Amino acid sequence: MTRLWRRFKRRPMPMAGLVLVAAFLLLALAGPLVTGDPTAQDYLATLAPPSAAHPMGTDDLGRDAFARIAHGAQVSLQAGVLSTLLAMAVGIPIGLVAGFYRRWLDPVVMRLVDVTLAFPFLVFAVGLAAIIGPSLKGVVLALGFAQLPAVIRITRGEVLAIREMDYVAAAVADGAGDGHIIFRYVLPNCASPLIVQATVAIPAAIIGESTLSFLGLGVQPPTPSWGVMLTTAQQYLSDAPWLAVWPGLMIALATLGFNLLGDGLRDVLDPRSAR
């Protein structure tokens, strides 16, 4: 672990990613405590440009944009992390079982995965959001399900490779049961590709949440979400351009942070791609 960390911290880009992700987490977890109520209205300052009282300006209802950004970060974090956890919690067992019992279950599961992959990510998420209804819960479920095929594929692929390993054959010869082999040998070895997948899935889900909310299919106003904020911003583009700048910049920085972190983790965790 310390050896990995030493290899990781030598690289500037992944470290920059780590800093961005840490800043995002800080904003999401501590920001709302500092900024106060994101729905409090200041009628004397509607569509006000950035100032000392409102560092990011205010929106059409006189609400502080910084407070809404901080609360929006919380919504983004929830959507990103919860949907990824959901996909992992459902996908890993399916992938493990499909890969381990190749003969019977695998063809069925993989055809179903192919079918879900035939739906473009956003179309799938839009469809699910339509079924579940527009809310944060709907977004998390929709994005979680949309990520499921990738998690199943990765887990299954790893299982197929790992079960051919000599140490698995040795365990079988030793009389180990299926459950023991899966939990003792297969699952731990799936960890690194799945960690890397999480760093891809979380930013995709953050963009997914803001996109669905922007389209009116996700988080509903007055709950602050970066996507919802951009919907408002579009209506006041010429009067209050700053409203369009902050939420998008936040989405871009958070996504960039996870992408850089993921690139770095991939290099460190996967010896095959290391130069």
Next chain:
Amino acid sequence: MLWFILRRCGSAVIVLFLGSVLIFLGIRALPGDPATVMAGEEASPAVVAAIRHEFGLDKPLPAQYVDYVAQTLTGNLGRSTQDQLPVIDIIAERLPVTLELSALAMLIAIVIGVGAGIVAAVRRGRLADYVATGFGLAGLSVPHFWLGLLGILLFAVTWRVLPASGYVPFTQDPAQNLQRMILPALVLGTGFAAILMRQTRAAMLGALSADYVRTARSKGLSEVKVVGAHALRNSLTTVVTVLGLQLGALISGAVVTEQIFVIPGFGKLTVDAVLTRNYPVIQAVVLITVIGYVLVNLLVDIAYAFLNPRIRLSGGAHD
């Protein structure tokens, strides 16, 4: 080769069948009873029952599915609950708009992405490489809709050189049409340019260090020929695969881009249909998206096999 194509077609048909079942069931899982929605809030139970019977909603599910497939195959996708127009006519009107937008975006993405990827690989470690790589990372992280808003802010609000939104059919006025499509296409194409750039750069770097490139150089071929005829050609398989893989993202991007620029295309139709619970339209747009997606992926697989003899001869690109 023929065996490979047949096998790929077979699995595409299976995916389409299961996909249509999923859409069929998904639509029925939507909250709200379509018959009640069509009849209106105040309708009596008798009217609702009549509508349910008229649309076959009172039959068992498997029978409804068979009806649905038979109707779909004859081009009858039902009528929009908003304006009672046949869904097939609405789609015939909206789809070309999105195809134009996507084609322009793809063109921009290929020119910028592949071009920048080649330059970055050839000038590895120099300024041009850092600029291109930085652009690639930024392009991956910026959501389409924000890029669209920034584009409107710069080009339409601040500089006033392009219209902010709206659509003019190409057949009506080509110049006006392109003037209104260029910004959306640029916004939609940027993300793909970034992905293509990263993949082209990686593939070109691999190709440029391969033995056949060293051989070509030692034969005394000009650098342009080495890069163009040898390295680039062998990197094209990557580009084709990425284009296929990104099709889903292109469709998703078009949905958002059309919403921002108020372009009456397929994507806007999708969002409007979901927001107004227009079930026949939702069902049709999702089905057509899936059909298009499966078909293009099939073509990409086949094109890939043609470009790469190892796959052609071993019989499959996947396990």
